[in-house]
Every structure is written in C-alpha cells, then in structure tokens.
Amino acid sequence: MKLTFGSVEENVVTREEFPLAQAQEVLKDEVIAVLGYGVQGPGQALNLKDNGFNVIVGQRKDSKTWDKAVADGWVPGETLFELEEACEKGTILQFLLSDAGQIALWPTVKKHLSPGKALYFSHGFGVTYKEKTGIIPPADVDVILVAPKGSGTSLRRMFVEGRGLNSSFAIYQDATGRARERVIALGIGVGSGYLFETDFYKEVTSDLTGERGTLMGAIQGIFAAQYEVLRANGHSPSEAFNETVEELTQSLMPLVAENGMDWMYANCSTTAQRGALDWWKPFRDATKPVFESLYESVKTGQEAQKSIDSNSKSDYRAKLEEELKELRESEMWQAGATVRQLRPENNG
Ligand SMILES: NC(=O)C1=CN([C@@H]2O[C@H](COP(=O)(O)OP(=O)(O)OC[C@H]3O[C@@H](n4cnc5c(N)ncnc54)[C@H](O)[C@@H]3O)[C@@H](O)[C@H]2O)C=CC1
Ligand SMILES: CC(=O)[C@](C)(O)C(=O)O
Ligand SMILES: [Mg+2]
Ligand SMILES: [Mg+2]
Structure with a gap:
C-alpha cells in the first residue's frame, strides 16, 4: 500500500496485504538455502523454519558456527550441509556470508545458479560494488534483496x-517474472514487520552511512566527546556515564522510540527543553560536514573498499576483537559495566 511519510508517498508491503499463508503458497516448491550462519543467518533461517518454509543451512564444517547451527536444531545431512552442497540443493540461495566472505564463495555460488533460481542478499553491497567484489549474477536468475533494518x-x-x-x-x-512475489514472500518469511521498497544502490549507501553515522559510529563519537569533557572538568566516571549514556538508553530513548523527539523533550523540564532547543542546531552544524564526507566516502566506494580489504584478511576477526576490546576497556564503558550491574534485573 501507499503510505505518506512527511509529504512523500512510498510503497510499503504489510503482513495484512501479504499474509504468511500467501507467502507459504508462493514458496511451496522452493528449497531455501541460507548460506552462512553468523548473525543474520540464524535469525532468518530459524524464522523461516518456524514459519513453515522448506529451509536448509549451508555452513563451513569444523567451525564454531557449524556447531551453533547443530545446537540450534539443524541436522547435518538433513537440514545442514557444507556450503557447496547447500548451493546445489537450494532453489533460492540466501547469500548471508559476511560481505567480504561473499567474494570468496562467489565462484561456488555462481556455479550452482542454474536458470530460474533466485539469488537473495540482505545488503546491496555485493552487486552494487561489483567491480570490487566480482559478484555479477547470470542473467537468467532472479536477484532480490530483503535487508532487515537491525541486527x-x-x-x-x-x-x-x-x-x-x-x-x-x-x-x-x-x-522469472516471479521476483516480486518471491522477494515479498521471503521478506514475510524471515520475520519482517513491514517491507519498504528500495533499490540495491540506495540500500547499501544508506545502510553504510547509517551504521557509520548515528546508529553506531557517530553515537560512540559523541558519547566519547561529552564523557571526556565531563571527566576533564572533575566529574566522576559514574556521573559522566549516567549523564552521557545511561539516562539516554534507559529513560529518554524509549520515549523517543514511542512518540518522537518532541514528545521526549516535552517530558523533560522546561529548563532542559530551553537548552536542548538552543543546542541541537550547533551540534547539527558541527557534525554535518563530517556526515557529508562520510556520504562521499560511501558514494565513491572507499568505505566498501576498506571493508573488503580489512575483512578479507585471515586474521580479521581477531583484529576486530582487539579493537572492540579497546572500546570495552575504555573508562567510559568500564563505568558502564558497573552501572549496568545496578539495574534490578542484573543485581541478584
Ligand atoms: N549482522 C547483521 O545483523 C546484519 C547483516 N546484514 C547483512 O547480512 C549479510 C550477512 O552478515 P552477517 O550475518 O553479519 O555475517 P557474519 O560476519 O556474521 O558472517 C556470516 C558467516 O559467513 C561465514 N564466512 C565468512 N567468510 C567466509 C568465507 N570466506 N568462506 C566461508 N564462510 C565465510 C562465517 O563463518 C559466518 O558463519 C551481510 O551482507 C551483511 O551486510 C544486514 C543487516 C544486518
Ligand atoms: C544491523 C544493521 O542493519 C547494520 C548495522 O547495518 C549491520 O549490521 O550491517
Ligand atoms: Mg543495516
Ligand atoms: Mg549494515
């Protein structure tokens, strides 16, 4: 159906318009092969299975994630296979390896993309940056995307x-002429609420911007900046953490999620409202150039290249873990660990 966002009309598919029974009907003769069992793999595969679809998992044997798949109830030789075997068996191949990992497996996937099969992504990355990834699908298969907007x-x-x-x-x-019904049925099957229509290029450029920006990169950056200023002015770690993170996640963001920023503001003191209404624009103006250079870096493919280069190294996981450890061990997030222990659900 058409929904109006601000003053712009967009195409959105709802579960009421396209019920699960219809999705099951559309995909009744398909074998859905979920390739990769990292973060999206388990979520999508288990939801599809619980929604009654015919789904198998493909994963490297002798890996921790193979063991996780077994622990989640996938049965080796029945519903869990080596990647290549799953590619062969599947009529819909859900390419859910890491974006860099997809490059290495592509020749194998391509080999098994016989006419009429569907190649499914959860990110526009592989085909948008095809000069870098080499992922150029054959002309006689459907190429579709469902990208859950969250972990x-x-x-x-x-x-x-x-x-x-x-x-x-x-x-x-x-x-096949069936790409649309296939992609919507899969979107419903993997457990989407609403399905927002886009294209591969728009999906990947907005997604890369969002995760580097307000969803992850910018938010950590702005937390760190405020925390450091408070600490430099003699505030204790707990005070600095509470005023930077804890109050935001526990009290204020849930209000934003429920009813928008103005409503959160309206539920704070008029003192806070006055100040926050004055200060949001300087923050916007200070950070906008950073967002512009971020978008440029996404658009030129630099961000994709960096991510391919670093995540293609054999020790990429260990390197990421090392940097995550640095974040975890920073004073701000150490303070956070103690503050979280004080929540009723964590303290015995
Ligand atoms: N993590 C998330 O929640 C989200 C991910 N996506 C997209 O979904 C796709 C999958 O992402 P994640 O689940 O995060 O992947 P991931 O980084 O967790 O990796 C998934 C699987 O790929 C396997 N793998 C990696 N390199 C490999 C290689 N060279 N050969 C064989 N297997 C290899 C790993 O063993 C793992 O099981 C990506 O396109 C990503 O951008 C989209 C939305 C959110
Ligand atoms: C969770 C999600 O949608 C991200 C942040 O874009 C990702 O994990 O790539
Ligand atoms: Mg995303
Ligand atoms: Mg992403």
Whole structure:
C-alpha cells in the first residue's frame, strides 16, 4: 500500500496485504538455502523454519558456527550441509556470508545458479560494488534483496515476541517474472514487520552511512566527546556515564522510540527543553560536514573498499576483537559495566 511519510508517498508491503499463508503458497516448491550462519543467518533461517518454509543451512564444517547451527536444531545431512552442497540443493540461495566472505564463495555460488533460481542478499553491497567484489549474477536468475533494518539478533527476538522487524526490499533482476512475489514472500518469511521498497544502490549507501553515522559510529563519537569533557572538568566516571549514556538508553530513548523527539523533550523540564532547543542546531552544524564526507566516502566506494580489504584478511576477526576490546576497556564503558550491574534485573 501507499503510505505518506512527511509529504512523500512510498510503497510499503504489510503482513495484512501479504499474509504468511500467501507467502507459504508462493514458496511451496522452493528449497531455501541460507548460506552462512553468523548473525543474520540464524535469525532468518530459524524464522523461516518456524514459519513453515522448506529451509536448509549451508555452513563451513569444523567451525564454531557449524556447531551453533547443530545446537540450534539443524541436522547435518538433513537440514545442514557444507556450503557447496547447500548451493546445489537450494532453489533460492540466501547469500548471508559476511560481505567480504561473499567474494570468496562467489565462484561456488555462481556455479550452482542454474536458470530460474533466485539469488537473495540482505545488503546491496555485493552487486552494487561489483567491480570490487566480482559478484555479477547470470542473467537468467532472479536477484532480490530483503535487508532487515537491525541486527539478526533483534530479528529473531522480535519474531519470538510476535512482533516483526522492518526490512527494506528490492529487486535487481527479474528473470522469472516471479521476483516480486518471491522477494515479498521471503521478506514475510524471515520475520519482517513491514517491507519498504528500495533499490540495491540506495540500500547499501544508506545502510553504510547509517551504521557509520548515528546508529553506531557517530553515537560512540559523541558519547566519547561529552564523557571526556565531563571527566576533564572533575566529574566522576559514574556521573559522566549516567549523564552521557545511561539516562539516554534507559529513560529518554524509549520515549523517543514511542512518540518522537518532541514528545521526549516535552517530558523533560522546561529548563532542559530551553537548552536542548538552543543546542541541537550547533551540534547539527558541527557534525554535518563530517556526515557529508562520510556520504562521499560511501558514494565513491572507499568505505566498501576498506571493508573488503580489512575483512578479507585471515586474521580479521581477531583484529576486530582487539579493537572492540579497546572500546570495552575504555573508562567510559568500564563505568558502564558497573552501572549496568545496578539495574534490578542484573543485581541478584
Ligand atoms: N549482522 C547483521 O545483523 C546484519 C547483516 N546484514 C547483512 O547480512 C549479510 C550477512 O552478515 P552477517 O550475518 O553479519 O555475517 P557474519 O560476519 O556474521 O558472517 C556470516 C558467516 O559467513 C561465514 N564466512 C565468512 N567468510 C567466509 C568465507 N570466506 N568462506 C566461508 N564462510 C565465510 C562465517 O563463518 C559466518 O558463519 C551481510 O551482507 C551483511 O551486510 C544486514 C543487516 C544486518
Ligand atoms: C544491523 C544493521 O542493519 C547494520 C548495522 O547495518 C549491520 O549490521 O550491517
Ligand atoms: Mg543495516
Ligand atoms: Mg549494515
């Protein structure tokens, strides 16, 4: 259906318009092979299975994630296979390796993309940056995308709670004339709430910007800046952490999520409102040039290149873990660990 966002009309598919029974009907003859069992793999595969679809998992044997798949109930030789075997068996190949990992597996996937199969992504990365990835799908398969707008962990949690996480969907190539019904059925199947239509390029450029920006990179940056200023002015770690992170995540962001920023403001003191209304624009103006250079770096493919280069190294996981450890061990997040212990659910 058409929904108006601000003053712009967009195409959104709802579970009411396209119920699960219809999705099951559309995909009744398909074998959905979920390739990769990292973060999105488990969420999507388990939701599909619980929604009654015919789904198998492909994963490297002798890996921790193979063991995780077994622990999650996938049965080797029945519903869990080596990657190549899953590629062969699947009629829909859900390419859920890491974006860099997809480059290495592409020749194998391509080999098994016989006419009429569908190649499914959860990110526009591989085909948008095809000069870098070499992922150029054959012309006689459907190429589709469902990108849940959140972690695979949330996708699964929200499904189990009977909710649903919103996803973007897109069609890059419709070879069979069935790409649209296939992609929507899959979107419903993996546990999406609403499905927002986009294209591969828009999905990848907005997603790379968002995660580097306000969703992850910018938010950590702005937390760190404020925390450092408070500490430099003699505030204790707990005071600095509470005024930077804890109050935001525990009290104020839930209000923003519920009813918007103005409503959160309206539920704070008029003192806070006065100051926050004055200060949001200087913060916007100070950070906008950074967002502009970020978007430029995404648009030129620099961000994609960096991520391919670093995540293709054999020790990329250990390197990432090392940097995450640095974050975890920073005073701000150490203070956070102590503050979190004080929450009723964590303190015995
Ligand atoms: N993590 C998330 O929640 C989200 C991920 N996505 C997209 O979904 C896709 C999958 O992402 P994640 O689940 O984060 O992936 P991930 O980084 O967790 O990796 C998934 C799997 O790829 C396997 N793998 C990596 N390199 C490999 C190689 N060279 N050969 C064989 N297997 C290899 C790993 O063993 C792992 O099981 C990506 O396109 C990502 O951008 C989209 C939305 C959110
Ligand atoms: C969770 C999500 O949608 C991200 C942040 O874009 C990602 O994990 O790539
Ligand atoms: Mg995303
Ligand atoms: Mg992303």
